Amino acid sequence: MTIKKNGFIPSCAPEELKAVLKAVASEWGDIIKDMEEFQVVPLKGAMTNEIFQINWPTTRGGLHQKVLVRVYGEGVHVFFNRDDEIRTFQCMSEHGQGPKLLGRFPDGRIEEFIHARTLSAADLRDPEISSLVAAKLREFHNLDMPGPKDVLLWKRLRTWLSQAKKLCSPEAAIEFGLDALGDEINILEKELSQDDQEIGFSHNDLQYGNIMMDEEIRAITLIDYEYASYNPVAYDLANHFCEMAANYHSETPHILDYTIYPDTEERRRFIRAYIGSSGNEPIDAEVERLLADAEKYTVASHLFWGLWGIISAYVNKIEFDYMEYARQRLKQYWFKKALALESLTL
16 A cells, blocks of 8 residues: 655545545544545654654644554564554553554554654653653553463564575575574573563563653653563563664664663663652662663564564565664674673573
């Protein structure tokens, strides 16, 4: 499906999308007769879906309604079950988290437009904003979501490795060392799994583009739950720290700068804010343990997104150098494994 960018929704747009948009407008008391009343603004930074802001004039004169249209990326069903993701989306809304679901069509959905700004890469380094994000992430992890509460990370890694092997050319499979990664996943699961580790409902994709802030009341909203599942909270923290090396709005969004990976004190400050958001003074030993666990889980994050990049290069048509992104994440996997998990041997 294609939406005309920087203009109006064309007459060739799918009838299902036009019908749902008109139905949403009608529910709000706005009667749309001509599709050119819907104005389209593309929103950048998404790497799984394409997202658009849709505006139209209201019957109240001079005012405009806004919704967000999410067009699903091609082939992304290999990463997650879309029905499960929709259920998560609806449940999050019922918990007062994130936007409301306004309508669905075969290739996507229409969501409430949140009147807040999306964070930038620089915002993640702002101590005040970072503390707000940490508190919101703690709240997210404490959500009681339906379904099994088992760790999904290792099963998902094995599923993605299988998909990558099916899609890759023999040359690419050798380049990325796919035949060795099954053993790597087994080692990581054995070494990182702990009986007393905290499991929570994890976002699993907490890059800055999935965090919004209302400037007036300084409220944080986490969006985009495609990859959300129960996982060790240390893994989710690790994933967020790894995302601080990215700037998806630069001229080279696929290039990661690990020289700006947060240092120990920056990570410690985030974890103190995370633990302390409950109102209790963080205990130093608890902070240090979670800090150490999160650093170890960075290797799982690199492997996760490395496999994601390989698969995306074959199934997703969004303009992004997925293969180079995968190379960098897997290169960092081997580097971080040597540092964070020195005890591991094949």
